[in-house]
Amino acid sequence: MPVYVLSKSQTFHLTDNSHFSYILKIAEDPAAGKTLHQIYWGAAVSDGCLDYLCDEYQMDLASFDAFTQVPPFAYPTSGRGDYRPAAIRAVGEDGNDCTLLTYQGYEVRAGKPVPAGLPHVYTEDDAEANTLIIRMKDEKTGLAVALCYTVHEKLHTLTQSVRLENNGTHTVTLYNPASASVSLRGGYDMLHLQGAWIKERSIERIQPMHGIREISSNRGASSHQHNPFVALLRADTTEFTGDCYGMALVYSGSHRMLVEQNAFGYTRFVGGVNECTWKLEPGDAFQTPEMMLVYSDAGLNGMSQLFHTMIRTRVCRGFWRDQPRPVLVNNWEATYFDFNTDKLLGIAQKAAQIGAELLVLDDGWFGKRNSDNCSLGDWVVNEEKLPGGIGLLAEKVNELGLKFGLWFEPEMISPDSGLYRAHPDWCLHVPDRPRSERRQQLILDMSRKDVQDYVIDAVSSVLDSANIEYVKWDMNRNFTEAGSAMLPADRQGELHHRYMLGLYRVLEEITSRFPEILFESCSGGGGRFDAGMLYYMPQTWTSDDSDAVERLSIQYGTSVAYPPAAMGAHVSAVPNHQVGRVTSLAFRGHVAMSGNFGYELDLTALSSEELDEMKEQILFIKKHRRLTQQGRFTRLASPFEGYITAWQFASVDQDELLVCMFRRYAKAGAENEFIRIRDVDVNAWYEDEDGKHYHGSALKQIGLLPHFPFGDASSRIVHLRKVKN
Numbered sequence: 001m002p003v004y005v006l007s008k009s010q011t012f013h014l015t016d017n018s019h020f021s022y023i024l025k026i027a028e029d030p031a032a033g034k035t036l037h038q039i040y041w042g043a044a045v046s047d048g049c050l051d052y053l054c055d056e057y058q059m060d061l062a063s064f065d066a067f068t069q070v071p072p073f074a075y076p077t078s079g080r081g082d083y084r085p086a087a088i089r090a091v092g093e094d095g096n097d098c099t100l101l102t103y104q105g106y107e108v109r110a111g112k113p114v115p116a117g118l119p120h121v122y123t124e125d126d127a128e129a130n131t132l133i134i135r136m137k138d139e140k141t142g143l144a145v146a147l148c149y150t151v152h153e154k155l156h157t158l159t160q161s162v163r164l165e166n167n168g169t170h171t172v173t174l175y176n177p178a179s180a181s182v183s184l185r186g187g188y189d190m191l192h193l194q195g196a197w198i199k200e201r202s203i204e205r206i207q208p209m210h211g212i213r214e215i216s217s218n219r220g221a222s223s224h225q226h227n228p229f230v231a232l233l234r235a236d237t238t239e240f241t242g243d244c245y246g247m248a249l250v251y252s253g254s255h256r257m258l259v260e261q262n263a264f265g266y267t268r269f270v271g272g273v274n275e276c277t278w279k280l281e282p283g284d285a286f287q288t289p290e291m292m293l294v295y296s297d298a299g300l301n302g303m304s305q306l307f308h309t310m311i312r313t314r315v316c317r318g319f320w321r322d323q324p325r326p327v328l329v330n331n332w333e334a335t336y337f338d339f340n341t342d343k344l345l346g347i348a349q350k351a352a353q354i355g356a357e358l359l360v361l362d363d364g365w366f367g368k369r370n371s372d373n374c375s376l377g378d379w380v381v382n383e384e385k386l387p388g389g390i391g392l393l394a395e396k397v398n399e400l401g402l403k404f405g406l407w408f409e410p411e412m413i414s415p416d417s418g419l420y421r422a423h424p425d426w427c428l429h430v431p432d433r434p435r436s437e438r439r440q441q442l443i444l445d446m447s448r449k450d451v452q453d454y455v456i457d458a459v460s461s462v463l464d465s466a467n468i469e470y471v472k473w474d475m476n477r478n479f480t481e482a483g484s485a486m487l488p489a490d491r492q493g494e495l496h497h498r499y500m501l502g503l504y505r506v507l508e509e510i511t512s513r514f515p516e517i518l519f520e521s522c523s524g525g526g527g528r529f530d531a532g533m534l535y536y537m538p539q540t541w542t543s544d545d546s547d548a549v550e551r552l553s554i555q556y557g558t559s560v561a562y563p564p565a566a567m568g569a570h571v572s573a574v575p576n577h578q579v580g581r582v583t584s585l586a587f588r589g590h591v592a593m594s595g596n597f598g599y600e601l602d603l604t605a606l607s608s609e610e611l612d613e614m615k616e617q618i619l620f621i622k623k624h625r626r627l628t629q630q631g632r633f634t635r636l637a638s639p640f641e642g643y644i645t646a647w648q649f650a651s652v653d654q655d656e657l658l659v660c661m662f663r664r665y666a667k668a669g670a671e672n673e674f675i676r677i678r679d680v681d682v683n684a685w686y687e688d689e690d691g692k693h694y695h696g697s698a699l700k701q702i703g704l705l706p707h708f709p710f711g712d713a714s715s716r717i718v719h720l721r722k723v724k725n
């Protein structure tokens, strides 16, 4: 049983009975009554230790005063002398944000309640999970708070979300109600994924400090800048050893994660929505997004592997979750806006010839769009470019033996569009202020039901009109003037979250209407690479930077929280369009093979030798994609630390391994650097594709010597198959 309720010690012990324990305790506050505290999270402990832990904490709780700031409130509030970040500020009728949540009761259920209208970690069977719901209440305002913790036993992880309900008689205004708050003893390094457009998710590890650190987005998207993910690590935690705590939101909008270490050696984490001021009328409820809470005692890599399995198997859904993802050819970097049917069919012919499976038509097929200055919102084919429309083009592509896919940017509206001329108030805007354009476009107000319905109808009617088997769903700018013509003045602060709720409704509707279409999300590359989008679309375009050398860091950084099966990775032309670098086709192929593979270059401009090499690459991918998409991924050498990068994929039974090794630049007289392999059977022999044998113990203890080809940007992939024990 993963939820133990221990009445003697007044504790709740959440555990998968193997990897982790998370312990909550009810304490008696002499002035306030019963309060709820989170007294432990870490490696699994037995119930037997709880009395000891409670004794230790009793001291802290009894001696609580405004100066020590020690009690690890499970859902800290403001105004009562806990000066660390609060999980919520709630302002009642009297205009004050002083809130006191007292314990009211609990409930344990098999399975998991679904947070309505929001993406989440799901279960396929009630036996997969157990949920503890703890109810608390602020007597004065009538604000009822239900903390919902689910133990996903087989995933060895925990999720948390919170439901806030106004059971009082007056409005309560909520400010950034958090999804989770966590307390840890000791100081921790903080690791997060920062970046910008074309340089997403660089790993940054920061020493502990006193004071508050904030990872956040106020952009209306989870952002290129700060991924909604934070890890806390002990100073001596490494890639493979030591305590590592990961927190990641299943959400795609503005978010906020705060970490504070205080002078008494306690670390608090609080995380959830950002830019959210929500008026809760009597009888109304607010559901927070869900936070995934992952603990590993096997370092950063151990944490990543837990996130990978959870996201790949219980966040990603639907037909394509476990299907091999098709090798695609996308025309964006091949043609940009300059294409017509003949050009596309020329590329498609070559794509079929090399064994690709899907042709994706990117931006520029609709309205009058021959550059990025118009037509977003007018989802009607441009017959001048594509006579006969999308239907005919898809048919011709299908005749070549390829699937056909299409790009949309449905959340956007160009000022120069029929849609804008008909509905100038459908975009986010603030009256009497300029409407700031980015890439010459505005954002549709997805909080409006009429706008949501328009998007559902416009996208669905294109998808109904042709045999479209893949959709790239883009979103190329962030919020400015985040106001809605439909919301009253006192609810404008709800816009950021209402936008997301509206978007999620649209995504749920469209992906359920077209369950067999493979959807890939995108936001100027990786500006919305988060578990929220992955719930609707099982893969994301990782970055608009397609240079293979730069991609090493981007894909490596992304893998800290997200599985390779979620990453789109394409081979593009040289000189590369973002950085001008020239690298070999082999190297570019090796980098892209670790994600959902594609080509994004003009196949009609390549030599027959290059096309032959691509044919070989595709054969290799088809042979190994089960392993790269569903195997266990381990990082072996970091591009953030040296000039060699390596990672591997292993089958769950350790029968098969794919070791991918990359060298950014050549060095004269370089040291022989063995790459130590993980996840091998140390009692077995393995054979590579040249018939060479390696003993598992040697692979683990000594490793593989990469034998990189001569020159910069070189790489080697070694496939190992277990031959005998």
Ligand code: GLA
Residues within 6 Å of the ligand: 332, 362, 363, 372, 407, 474, 476, 522, 523, 524, 525, 541, 543, 544
């Ligand atoms: C974004 C995407 C690109 C491409 C363009 C089209 O930048 O990330 O891959 O689709 O839009 O305008």
